[in-house]
Amino acid sequence: MKCSQCESTLFSPGYLGSSSSDDRGTYERWYDGELELGMFGDVKHASSRARFQVLAYRCQGCGHIELFAGAQD
Ligand SMILES: [Zn+2]
Numbered sequence: 299m300k301c302s303q304c305e306s307t308l309f310s311p312g313y314l315g316s317s318s319s320d321d322r323g324t325y326e327r328w329y330d331g332e333l334e335l336g337m338f339g340d341v342k343h344a345s346s347r348a349r350f351q352v353l354a355y356r357c358q359g360c361g362h363i364e365l366f367a368g369a370q371d
């Protein structure tokens with residue numbers, strides 16, 4: 299893997315997690331399909347969509363973050 303910003307090949311693995319005060323170790327996911335919101339702002343069809351862990355690799359040269367879909371969960 300090569301950084302698209304500085305061409306470094308050194309990356310640190312990581313993930314995108316919650317930074318709220320009640321952080322309980324949650325992490326972000328990628329959902330298959332376009333975002334559709336219901337009347338009250340909830341996401342339609344969220345429970346029936348395929349979803350994957352989001353993996354985030356930080357470039358050690360410039361801090362740029364590359365995102366990948368990881369394991370389905
Ligand atoms: Zn970089």
